Amino acid sequence: MIDDLCISIDHEMDIVSARQKARELATAVGFTSTDQTLIALAISEIARNIISYARCGKVTLRRVEDGGRRGMLIVARDDGPGIADIELAMRDGYSTGRSLGVGLPGAKRVMDDFELVSSPGQGTTVTMKKWLP
Amino acid sequence: MPVPILKQGDVLIASIQAALLDRDLVQLRDDIADQIGKFRSRGVVIDVMALDVLDSFATRTLRSIAYTAKLRGARTVVVGIQPEVAFGMVQLGLSLDGVATALDLEEGLAYIGGLAHQDVHRDR
Numbered sequence: 001m002i003d004d005l006c007i008s009i010d011h012e013m014d015i016v017s018a019r020q021k022a023r024e025l026a027t028a029v030g031f032t033s034t035d036q037t038l039i040a041l042a043i044s045e046i047a048r049n050i051i052s053y054a055r056c057g058k059v060t061l062r063r064v065e066d067g068g069r070r071g072m073l074i075v076a077r078d079d080g081p082g083i084a085d086i087e088l089a090m091r092d093g094y095s096t097g098r099s100l101g102v103g104l105p106g107a108k109r110v111m112d113d114f115e116l117v118s119s120p121g122q123g124t125t126v127t128m129k130k131w132l133p
Numbered sequence: 134m135p136v137p138i139l140k141q142g143d144v145l146i147a148s149i150q151a152a153l154l155d156r157d158l159v160q161l162r163d164d165i166a167d168q169i170g171k172f173r174s175r176g177v178v179i180d181v182m183a184l185d186v187l188d189s190f191a192t193r194t195l196r197s198i199a200y201t202a203k204l205r206g207a208r209t210v211v212v213g214i215q216p217e218v219a220f221g222m223v224q225l226g227l228s229l230d231g232v233a234t235a236l237d238l239e240e241g242l243a244y245i246g247g248l249a250h251q252d253v254h255r256d257r
Contacts (some may be wrong), residue, residue, distance in 0.1 A: 019186060042189040107225075109226070
């Protein structure tokens with residue numbers, strides 16, 4: 001059974017494989033197909049941000065347990081330019097790149113826990129969790 | 134892998150396969166814009182039934198395909214958005230505003246056919 005997966009993101013093809021692997025793990029953890037889709041969608045947005053802004057990085061997928069709760073942890077890490085204004089980046093419709101500006105706030109909406117750590121020149125780490133209901 | 138485009142009468146049908154890459158979607162937009170001129174197509178049906186996720190990039194590119202096709206004189210309808218995919222789009226805040234959608238290929242073709250019918254009546 002898959003428990004811990006690290007996926008390098010340095011080509012748009014890796015977005016597809018990150019999505020597929022996340023879905024496999026989500027299935028193994030026991031998520032409904034709707035939740036699998038939400039997880040795959042969040043990963044798609046976060047992995048695409050890595051390609052668009054940092055060029056390369058990695059996504060780690062792990063099953064987690066916390067006081068009887070079971071779920072899935074996703075960590076996306078890159079050493080790209082980082083984000084100067086996190087509050088602004090988390091705002092719906094805001095984008096510095098060629099996107100709709102829904103990726104980060106959208107991913108936060110579909111996951112249960114969401115944390116973004118970043119500063120200019122220090123790269124970006126997004127940590128997201130989804131728990132089984 | 135490029136998205137195959139079938140020509141049926143004056144309608145182009147593009148059936149998107151799973152695991153689509155960003156560049157394939159962008160290529161599809163360019164191919165459709167070309168083929169509308171080549172085949173004098175009046176309608177475009179994009180079938181996304183095989184997709185298990187429509188993310189912000191895919192949504193934006195579908196909108197851009199529909200708008201490009203409109204500027205080329207053809208109507209676009211996106212068909213086959215699966216229930217979970219639709220729910221995910223709503224949750225993420227993605228919209229296909231301004232793009233016609235239909236349940237499946239059959240409904241999509243009927244929609245395009247209906248538009249052609251209206252156009253005929255309007256011409257009279």
